[in-house]
Amino acid sequence: MEDMSEQAAVAKLKEKFSSSVLDVAEYRGETTVVVKKEDIVDVCTFAKEQLGYNFLSDLCGVDYLGSSPRFMVVYNLYSIGSKSRLRLKVPVEESDAQVSTVSGVWGTANWHERETWDLYGIRFEGHPDLRRILLAEDWKGHPLRKDYPLQGPDRELYQGRLS
Amino acid sequence: MATKDTMTINMGPQHPSTHGVLQLVLELDGEIVRSAVPHMGFLHRGTEKIAENRTYHQIIPLTDRLDYLAPMSNNLGYVLAVEKLLGITDSIPERANVIRVMLAELTRIKSHLVWLATHALDIGAMTVFLYAFRERERIMDLYEKVSGARMTSNYFRVGGLSADLPEGFEKEITSFIDDMPGCLDTYEGLLTGNKIWQSRTMGVGIIEAEDAIDIGLSGSSARGSGIDWDLRRDNPYSGYETYDFDVVTRTDGDTFSRYKVRLDEMRQSLRIIRQTLDRLAPGPVLADEPKVCLPAKKDVVGSIEGLIHHFKIVSEGFKPEPGEIYQAIEAPKGELGYYLISDGSSKPFRMKIRPPSFVNLQALPQMVEGKLLADVIAIIGTLDIVLGEIDR
Numbered sequence: 001m002e003d004m005s006e007q008a009a010v011a012k013l014k015e016k017f018s019s020s021v022l023d024v025a026e027y028r029g030e031t032t033v034v035v036k037k038e039d040i041v042d043v044c045t046f047a048k049e050q051l052g053y054n055f056l057s058d059l060c061g062v063d064y065l066g067s068s069p070r071f072m073v074v075y076n077l078y079s080i081g082s083k084s085r086l087r088l089k090v091p092v093e094e095s096d097a098q099v100s101t102v103s104g105v106w107g108t109a110n111w112h113e114r115e116t117w118d119l120y121g122i123r124f125e126g127h128p129d130l131r132r133i134l135l136a137e138d139w140k141g142h143p144l145r146k147d148y149p150l151q152g153p154d155r156e157l158y159q160g161r162l163s
Numbered sequence: 164m165a166t167k168d169t170m171t172i173n174m175g176p177q178h179p180s181t182h183g184v185l186q187l188v189l190e191l192d193g194e195i196v197r198s199a200v201p202h203m204g205f206l207h208r209g210t211e212k213i214a215e216n217r218t219y220h221q222i223i224p225l226t227d228r229l230d231y232l233a234p235m236s237n238n239l240g241y242v243l244a245v246e247k248l249l250g251i252t253d254s255i256p257e258r259a260n261v262i263r264v265m266l267a268e269l270t271r272i273k274s275h276l277v278w279l280a281t282h283a284l285d286i287g288a289m290t291v292f293l294y295a296f297r298e299r300e301r302i303m304d305l306y307e308k309v310s311g312a313r314m315t316s317n318y319f320r321v322g323g324l325s326a327d328l329p330e331g332f333e334k335e336i337t338s339f340i341d342d343m344p345g346c347l348d349t350y351e352g353l354l355t356g357n358k359i360w361q362s363r364t365m366g367v368g369i370i371e372a373e374d375a376i377d378i379g380l381s382g383s384s385a386r387g388s389g390i391d392w393d394l395r396r397d398n399p400y401s402g403y404e405t406y407d408f409d410v411v412t413r414t415d416g417d418t419f420s421r422y423k424v425r426l427d428e429m430r431q432s433l434r435i436i437r438q439t440l441d442r443l444a445p446g447p448v449l450a451d452e453p454k455v456c457l458p459a460k461k462d463v464v465g466s467i468e469g470l471i472h473h474f475k476i477v478s479e480g481f482k483p484e485p486g487e488i489y490q491a492i493e494a495p496k497g498e499l500g501y502y503l504i505s506d507g508s509s510k511p512f513r514m515k516i517r518p519p520s521f522v523n524l525q526a527l528p529q530m531v532e533g534k535l536l537a538d539v540i541a542i543i544g545t546l547d548i549v550l551g552e553i554d555r
Contacts, residue, residue, distance in 0.1 A: 028247055028486065030488055030489065057489070058489070058502060058515065058517040060515040062513050074502065074515075080376065083397040087489065108379030111525045119211075133203065134207045134554060134555070136204070143212055144211060148212075
């Protein structure tokens with residue numbers, strides 16, 4: 001394990017997973033790498049063990065309703081050694097809304113993945129304990145999906161101004 | 164016939180030692196905890212969903228209500244994230260940055276005081292609770308002076324601050340930081356050498372550095388396990404790289420270590436505040452970004468451009484170009500991150516909050532397993548959680 005810059009890390013990722021890296025983007029000094037979801041566990045293991053990204057800061061879902069694939073699962077990695085960040089994203093189809101769990105790579109992913117399941121309805125294959133975490137067990141629906149009404153399914157839309 | 168020899172009990176959600184509405188389902192074998200399963204969400208308000216339906220400025224008050232013991236830190240993380248998204252980080256005036264650092268460190272002391280007070284009370288040290296709340300009250304007064312509110316400050320703005328410091332504020336904060344080291348000595352005098360305190364905290368809730376990183380511990384909880392990592396020093400923001408302060412670490416990884424780390428951190432915060440006071444030079448507290456920041460009142464009533472800018476920003480908001488950023492700060496409880504995605508409209512397409520308490524709480528089950536029931540109380544306290552940001 002060694003410390004390296006984001007660029008070097010991306011180069012190594014591309015070299016190792018040439019067919020898996022779908023896109024690399026730079027914005028405001030941050031690097032985002034989009035990878036195929038089939039390889040996410042291997043990519044994360046490689047990032048942790050070979051690239052030094054030993055800390056998973058955050059994991060969350062995003063709903064791009066209307067585009068295909070509909071969902072993204074986002075992994076914000078951090079290296080406590082080199083103090084640098086790297087973002088991984090995997091596209092997830094609505095018809096097959098599941099990704100392999102990375103809770104075996106970082107223990108902290110456990111609750112983040114439960115939250116993503118709870119709020120987006122994306123399943124994490126192989127997760128040890130995939131239950132809802134913020135909402136009640138018998139809650140219907142996944143509120144952070146863009147087609148879930150802001151005030152809940154059984155309320156009429158607020159007719160006044162929001163902004 | 165074999166009988167089940169463990170007992171399952173509910174601790175919380177209405178339990179004073181769970182620091183809010185946290186429910187723990189504990190499986191007990193006598194006094195020994197076999198497993199602990201936390202249940203959260205009782206305070207879930209859908210902050211991230213609401214944020215997708217508000218303009219960027221309207222979200223600042225929502226952030227007050229995450230970690231309600233450290234509202235200004237939440238404000239700071241959020242405004243820094245939006246400023247990064249807009250690309251205006253470098254145009255924040257010096258005075259605004261200095262005041263932000265000053266208040267963020269004051270907030271750290273405020274948060275740590277509540278942690279110390281309640282943690283000590285939970286373990287049976289009542290006096291410290293009263294003293295720490297006495298000092299916290301002074302910080303609340305300072306909060307009220309700058310923002311008008313004791314808790315939900317809503318003071319920082321994208322581009323700077325909502326208003327300059329009130330007259331005489333420097334004198335009051337100076338008097339506070341002059342008194343505070345003596346107060347910290349008092350707390351330490353009551354606790355550090357106290358045999359009861361030591362036996363309740365030393366060797367309790369040990370977590371090794373490797374496990375701490377795996378489970379995502381950050382902030383003082385991680386530094387108590389010897390992880391030398393502080394975002395203020397390692398990924399500085401708001402000019403933290405220009406201040407002299409030490410990152411406090413302890414290697415034992417137990418409750419006592421984390422106690423010492425947080426107490427010493429308060430001393431470092433006082434050091435930083437003292438430096439900010441030396442740097443407070445007169446100047447603007449809001450960036451010169453007319454498309455983002457509200458114009459001064461005299462321009463709103465005195466010029467047509469000012470009026471139009473005011474109207475546009477209030478009614479429509481500003482529109483960052485499409486993109487995504489992650490901005491983290493060293494909040495009192497650890498890494499507080501905001502992941503923002505803009506689709507080019509005046510509302511965030513996605514705002515994910517990375518709350519330190521949520522992640523730190525995840526370490527609880529492994530820290531209490533096989534330990535005494537009484538240690539659960541100490542370990543909840545030492546993790547320094549706030550349910551407002553866990554449940555969001």
